[in-house]
Amino acid sequence: MRTTPTAHPNTELLVYGIREIVDVANKIKGLDPALELTWENIGDPVAKGWSVPQFLKEILTEEIHRADNRSFAYTHSRGNIETRKWAVTYAKQFCPSSTLDYEDILFTNGLGSGIAMLYQMVAPGKRILQPSPTYPTHASFESFCSGNAPIFYKLDPEKGWAPDIADIEAQLQNHPDIVGITVINPNNPTGTIYSQETLEAITRLAEKYNVMIISDEIYFRMVFPGHTHVHMAELAHARVPLIVLRGLSKDIPWPGGRCGWLEFHNTDLDPAFKDYCEAVKKRVLLEVCASTLPQMVIPTVYNHPQFNAWNQQYSTELQTVADSIADTLNQIPELTVNKTLGAFYLMPRFKQGSLNNRQTLPITNPQVKAYIEQAVATPNLADDKRFTYYILANTGIVCVPASDFFSPYPGFRLTTLSRNPEERKKTYERFAEATKAYLGSG
Structure with missing residues (x-):
């Protein structure tokens, strides 16, 4: 007798926390529409306000208007x-x-x-x-x-x-x-x-x-x-x-x-x-x-003759952003932060013994509170994932636990793309204060 299709037996081995945390964030947003989300998890420069160079737009415009329509x-x-x-x-x-x-x-x-x-x-x-x-x-x-x-x-x-x-x-x-x-x-x-x-x-x-x-x-x-x-x-x-x-x-x-x-x-x-x-x-x-x-x-x-100069300026500005974020987080005694040297990623790690499964943060919305408490009750949930869930529910800041990158060191990964200096300062000071409160809660 035939059966309906079943999932591949190795499906549980497919994990991609960078996007999975988005589902959690959207669920929380649905429960608390007033919560403003700040996406620090995904490496999309355009979404974070970085300009697409004019020469790229001109190249694309010229290409799509070619008479042969090759593209x-x-x-x-x-x-x-x-x-x-x-x-x-x-x-x-x-x-x-x-x-x-x-x-x-x-x-x-x-x-x-x-x-x-x-x-x-x-x-x-x-x-x-x-x-x-x-x-x-x-x-x-x-x-x-x-x-x-x-x-x-x-x-x-x-x-x-x-x-x-x-x-x-x-x-x-x-x-x-x-x-x-x-x-x-x-x-x-x-x-x-x-x-x-x-x-x-x-x-x-x-x-x-x-x-x-x-x-x-x-x-x-x-x-x-x-x-x-x-x-x-x-x-x-x-x-x-x-x-x-x-x-x-x-x-x-x-x-x-x-x-x-x-x-x-x-x-x-x-x-x-x-x-x-x-x-x-x-x-x-x-x-x-x-x-x-x-x-x-x-x-x-x-x-393109403008690419190298544009790329150098882009990398220099990315370094400024990454250093700014690292400097803020390095003020937290329980964190160790290696500065970013390239690309736009930062992975602070918690010092041994800093995290446990008793730590929490206040969550004012009762529905969100119930949702998070249920989520962190998952058996064998990594302590750094618990941390990111509470940070998300408390501050609206979305980051990814280091454990989702198969890291043996509890921590979290951020994309260092927050270009606006005022918004960046506000975001990471709020993140730092929430982190200190979480670490001191239990």
Whole structure:
């Protein structure tokens, strides 16, 4: 007898707290329409008041008014050929010795889609080692595809969230099923940037244990003044199978453009890696093609004479915002805050013993109070998630618990995009006062 469709058995392994907290916030807003919500959880520069540069608008206007209407049609299933050829030239700016070919570049609808394909096409029983904390799409989708909990290596907050090289090697030794290492640099969720020494050490381990590297470099253009991004392609050249992830997303800013690309480097080093790359290329064909419009304008955008100056100013202002928020939160004795070095993320962590499951904040609306009390009664709820629920209900400020980024260190992640200085000061002073009250409540 036939049965109705049932959910995939690994569905519970799909977690994405960045958006899940939105459901909680909207539920609270429905119960208390007077509560003003402040969204500090999602990395959308446009929604936070950052201007889209005029040159981007002009490029898009010119493109959509072309007589041939090319941006309204399908493009090549693996990505517009001319744009892929541009991406090869672009990559060689950072790695002059690169042998990357345009046939080894795939365009996808945002990097989220590309990340999913990468993990879908890993052979059954094989694993990709993930950082902890991490951007949840990586760990969650790898876990979903493998049917098992993620295998993590530690990022060390005492060393600026640098990868723990000894722990990476320990995981490689303990798990012979690992065939790759994911590296996110500049890092989401911590906002750090890895040194050349650290990346070289990871490359040496990948050589030693014959595994590939997946290097998510979506934020590589968003490096604050005084810091440098080291490209993994330069270190791994002719040494290690490598996939580099890039995209048109936050740095321009145009997150709604949803356009990412995958670069397969050093495919001749290992027949198994080449087969894997070909498998991903087959998988992308099922998507028909990624959105055409962003692909058509990418070369013009990044080659535009105003882009570099605009990007430098953007990064400088982002640094001012991030430093301002960090300075406010560093006044809370129970918090440790590593400053942001790139992108727009900050992950303060609570000192050991600061959090417990007895702490609360006043909630004036009785319906919201009942809802939150029910939510925090969930068995095994992380203490930092409890904290974010009470902060949300008390202040309207939406942030994401560090535990939702698979962090072993209780804390929370903020997007450092609050551009208006008066609003930012008001928001984070309110956040700091509520945090102090919460920590002192029990």
